[in-house]
Amino acid sequence: MSGQSSKSQGTAQGPVIAARGLTRRYGATAVVDAIDFDIARGEVFGLLGPNGAGKTTTILMMLGLTEISSGEVSVLGFNPAREPLKVKRRVGYLPDAVGFYDQLTATENLAYTAKLMGLARTERARLIEAALSRVGLADVASKRVATFSRGMRQRLGLAEIIMKRAEIAILDEPTSGLDPQATQEFLGLIGELKAEGITVLLSSHMLDQVQRICDRVALFKAGRIVLMGAVPELAVKVLGASFVVEVEAEGPGIARRLALIPGVTEVETLAVNRFRMTAERDVRPDAARAVVAVDGALRKLSVDEPSLEAIYAHYFQAQPMGDVRHAA
Numbered sequence: 001m002s003g004q005s006s007k008s009q010g011t012a013q014g015p016v017i018a019a020r021g022l023t024r025r026y027g028a029t030a031v032v033d034a035i036d037f038d039i040a041r042g043e044v045f046g047l048l049g050p051n052g053a054g055k056t057t058t059i060l061m062m063l064g065l066t067e068i069s070s071g072e073v074s075v076l077g078f079n080p081a082r083e084p085l086k087v088k089r090r091v092g093y094l095p096d097a098v099g100f101y102d103q104l105t106a107t108e109n110l111a112y113t114a115k116l117m118g119l120a121r122t123e124r125a126r127l128i129e130a131a132l133s134r135v136g137l138a139d140v141a142s143k144r145v146a147t148f149s150r151g152m153r154q155r156l157g158l159a160e161i162i163m164k165r166a167e168i169a170i171l172d173e174p175t176s177g178l179d180p181q182a183t184q185e186f187l188g189l190i191g192e193l194k195a196e197g198i199t200v201l202l203s204s205h206m207l208d209q210v211q212r213i214c215d216r217v218a219l220f221k222a223g224r225i226v227l228m229g230a231v232p233e234l235a236v237k238v239l240g241a242s243f244v245v246e247v248e249a250e251g252p253g254i255a256r257r258l259a260l261i262p263g264v265t266e267v268e269t270l271a272v273n274r275f276r277m278t279a280e281r282d283v284r285p286d287a288a289r290a291v292v293a294v295d296g297a298l299r300k301l302s303v304d305e306p307s308l309e310a311i312y313a314h315y316f317q318a319q320p321m322g323d324v325r326h327a328a
Ligand SMILES: Nc1ncnc2c1ncn2[C@@H]1O[C@H](COP(=O)(O)OP(=O)(O)OP(=O)(O)O)[C@@H](O)[C@H]1O
Pocket: 026, 031, 049, 050, 051, 052, 053, 054, 055, 056, 057, 058, 220
């Protein structure tokens, strides 16, 4: 990684990707509409949003694979529209459907890419072997890719990114169509990329997975970024709270008493004697006192971070015409 980092123009502290007013129009329609964002080195950044919101088009502009109508994006200090090859050399891209040669083996596929990339012949075998072993494909290195499952193809895609020692990995819906075990393994590999300082940008509809692995997310809607930040920040912004406390308790007027606790923004009755509170702080001690105060019986008290799913659902329900641009 270090050899390539020194060649690129992105500074150690500055963003590795910076978009300003980035726009893509088809005819009169802006499918990506003047978006701004910065992504720091080593960050795992999630692009979220409904189908057609503009996530893939944004990715393609970063890679120089589709025209930029106006605005700009800088990737490791390069302009992908003017220097697509410099970007391509340093950025790994795993599209939704990874294209490999089915009749070639895993090793042969990587060797082909390595040659195209101009990797030194003496280095190729070692890099390919190390990359395949990193993603757990060493045992099937000599098998034709035609025999690979989707999970194995996805891992081969990551091996290619590792082999080329990319500084940034861009993954479009990387876990869609994977079974739960393959998903877990793949998320683990993304965590390893992050641990090595590789910046990861991924688009996904799997909100629980995104919440687990992403440092920050951007929520796209009709070509615009309507929310951006870390999940706890977004929880405060959208739900007005960063804690979810669940209470199971029996006693008179408990819901009303819970709602009176300072810092509680909402109390939902989930079932008889089951309540969910959203709050600005961890209100468990106050909730316990509220139950005891009415001689009630406390059965369960738990605290959690609000889910990205709740934020997403709340945002789209509460703001059908939402246009809180660049809210972070
Ligand atoms: N070549 C094209 N010509 C016209 N419109 C296009 C073209 N490519 C994409 N679009 C439109 O741009 C919009 C954004 O598409 P994009 O693929 O970026 O969305 P997305 O957020 O990645 O969606 P998904 O979650 O389905 O992958 C869509 O309305 C799509 O129909």
